[in-house]
Amino acid sequence: MELRNIEAIIKPGTPHFVGDGFRVYNFIPKAGQLSMQRMDPFIMMDYHADFYFPPSAKPKGVGAHPHRGFETVTIVYKGKLAHHDSSGNSGVIGEGDIQWMTAASGILHQEYHEQEFSKTGGNVHMVQLWVNLPARDKKSKPKYQDISKDTVGKYTLPEQNGTIEVIAGSYMNVKGPAFTFTPIHLLHAKLHKGGIAVFDFPAYFNTGLLVIEGNIRINDNRIAATNEFVLLENKGTTFTVEANEQAIILVFSGEPINEPIVSQGPFVMNTHEELNDAFMDYNMGRFGFMDE
DSSP, X not given: OOBOOEEEEEOOOOOEEETTTEEEEEEESBTTTBOHHHHTTEEEEEEEEEEEEOOOSSOOEEEEEEEBSEEEEEEEEESOEEEEXXXXXXXXXXXXXXXXXXXXXXXXXXXXXXXXXXXXXXXXEEEEEEEEOOGGGTTSOOEEEEEOGGGSEEEEOGGGOEEEEEEXXXXXXXXXXXXXXXXXXXXXXXXXXXXXXXXXXXXXXXXXXXXXXXXXXXXXXXXXXXXOEEEEOSSOSEEEEEESSSEEEEEEEEOOOOSOOEEETTEEESSHHHHHHHHHHHHTTTTOOOOO
16 A cells, blocks of 8 residues: 555635525635646535524525536535426435536526525535536436435444445445446545544545544644645555544545546536537527526
8 A cells, every 4th residue: 555645735715605695615626736627527616614694584595507517516514405407306405415416418506595494594514516527428418316314325433433424436345325427436534533544545536635524634644624625646545534633524536537628607518619509508598497
C-alpha cells in the first residue's frame, strides 16, 4: 500500500444564495485546484453549511430551472426539502436521505423548503454534488433514485470507531444502493472521537473529503476542521482519517471520464454545438413546462 497524501486543504469562501432558500459555499468548480477537469467526474459541489431559516408562510427555494448532461446528488443532513419537475415527478427529501437525479437529456426542476418545515422554520444543512455523464449517456432519459437513509449500506468499524455509510460504490465489500454510470464511491464516515477509518481508492481516481461536522486528522499529520474541503493527490492509494472529536465526513472518489467538458450554467456537454443545442431545446420548450 502506498500512502496518498494531501494536495490541499481548502477553506470555504464567501457564501452566496441560490434562490432565496439555499446559502451555499461553492467548492467545485473553483479556479486552480478544484476545476471541473481536475475533479472529473465531480463537476460541481455546493455546500450548504448549517444555517437557520426563520418561519416563512411561502417556502423558500429556487424556481424552475433546467439541467442537461449530468446528475445532481442532493444529501440532506438537517431540514426537509421538496421538489417537482416538468415530468410531473415530486417528492420530499428528509434528514439523512439522498436524491440522485439523472438530468441526462433534459429536465426542468424546482427545489424548495418543504411546506410544513417552512412554517416552523429550522436549520438546513445539505450538499449538492453534480456528477458528469459520459457522452454516450448524456441524451438518456431523465430519472430519479430516491435513496432513504434506511437503504444506505452500512459498515461498522472495529473497536467502536464508528460507521461507514455507503451511498454509491463500496467499502469493505458493503455496497451502496445508488446506480452510477461510471465508477464512483460516495461515502459518509461517521466517526466517534478517536475513531480511525482507512480508505483505499485507485490512484487515478479523483478523491476528496468534505468535513460536515467535527475535526479530523488525515494520515496522522494534517488537520481539517468543519466546513473544510480536503483534496487528495493522485499518487498512492491509501489514506487514514482520525476523528479528534465526533465527526461526519463526506468521502468521494471517482474514475475520471476524460472527455471534453463544455459547460454554461445548467448545461454540461462535450462540444459547443451540443451546448448551443441545449439552449435552443430549452428555449423552444422541449424540456417541458412547469408552474413556478
